[in-house]
Amino acid sequence: VHLQTHHGTPLKTMGLDQRAYPAVARGVDFDALLTRVARWDYSLSSNPHSTRVWQHAYPGDYVPLDLGYPRNDVYHRAGAADVRAARARLGIPPDRRALLYAPTHRDGEKAWTPRPDLATLARQLGDDTVLLVRGHYVHDGPAAPLPDRVLDVSAHPSVEELALASDALITDYSSLMFDYAHLDRPVVCYADDWETYVATRGVYFDLTAGPPGHVARDQRELTEILRSGAWCDRESAALRDRFRRRFCTFDDGRAAERVVRRVFLGEPAEALPPVLPLASRTVAPAPAQAYG
Structure with missing residues (x-):
């Protein structure tokens, strides 16, 4: 079979x-x-x-x-102890916000460089936030070392465990957004090259018109969404609800x-x-x- x-x-x-x-x-x-x-x-x-x-x-x-x-299945079967254990294995304190940044790859890209400036983002978000960076599996990880308070989890064996450990997902066009939506946690889409991606890779629907959360078109917008609380506001929840009704069937x-x-x-x-x-x-x- x-x-x-x-x-x-x-x-x-x-x-x-x-x-x-x-x-x-x-x-x-x-x-x-x-x-x-x-x-x-x-x-x-x-x-x-x-x-x-x-x-x-x-x-x-x-x-x-x-x-x-x-x-x-794990997104529906895991309990509080599983979430705490996942964070403990990653060294994330209970009082820290953990944001999982997991982008897709670009065709023809031989080495991966994160599109946002992670050092600046981490500094602007403050000491109470940890960035978990998950490169696409076609790459070995980021092309350059990551700054403090940015944890490279590209080699972690379970993306599901990373999702359980995180408070929110930041992605561009990765299919992880659909799986993560099952957790009913905030998602922020960083679509800084959307038009180029559509023209060169092709997509089945307009993500910017029906996203799982707020869409940032540049780093300034991304930082503002994450600093202002918009990442988990009522509008974000409404967008996520519509997305889940469509894709979490x-x-x-x-x-x-x-x-x-x-x-x-x-x-x-x-x-x-x-x-x-x-x-x-x-x-x-x-x-x-x-x-x-």
């Missing part, structure tokens, strides 16, 4: 859809890609958007499974159970536990709650 679990929810173009973007397409063997897709028996999805994208980006005879991503903490029962035990779809409504789901407590 070949079960394709995928890697997050797609914002940027994937599979055959990359053919329209030369900067990406020249590095892809599309015949080999279709050969691999032909091996798939099942394709998992976390939301209807992903299901639609997978079917036209990776055409094949596989069965689509709208059962959620097992990797996201099938994940409720029981995705692994559904997948095992459907794929490996052969149970019919109607025998599987129904997905809980968004309002009825339990999520891991935020750090402030975990220490409360």
Whole structure:
């Protein structure tokens, strides 16, 4: 049995859809890609958007499974002790705000240099904030050493644990924003090169029109959002709620159970536990709650 679990929810173009973007397409063997897709028996999805994208980006005879991503179960099953333990392993004191900065990569970029000036950002945010910097897996980490109060967690084995330990996520166009949304914690999008990214990489929807939180177009805006409290204000919560309703469809903490029962035990779809409504789901407590 070949079960394709995928890697997050797609914002940027994937599979055959990359053919329209030369900067990406020249590095892809599309015949080999279709050969691999032909091996798939099942394709998992976390939301209807992903299901639609997978079917036209990776055409094949596989069965689509709208059962959620097992990797996201932890966001619904972890408790306060797990959050405290994750922060302790990273050395984050209970009274510090931990911001996880996790951008995606840029095609053709051989070494990764964080787009915001992290030294200036850390200084402006003050001693009560720790920046956790997670480079994309295609790179080994930042090209240059990071300043004080900025912790390089690129080599950390679990991005899920980093998410549990953090108070908020800062990202650009990484699919981590979709997974992180399951925690119902603040997200800030740093979209300083949005137009260039759209033109060269291609995207499936306008993130700036439907973001999971406030959007900063330059470092000044990013700093203001993080210093003023806007990162966790009422507007941020409203944006996150709309985003979660659109993309957190099938994940409720029981995705692994559904997948095992459907794929490996052969149970019919109607025998599987129904997905809980968004309002009825339990999520891991935020750090402030975990220490409360």
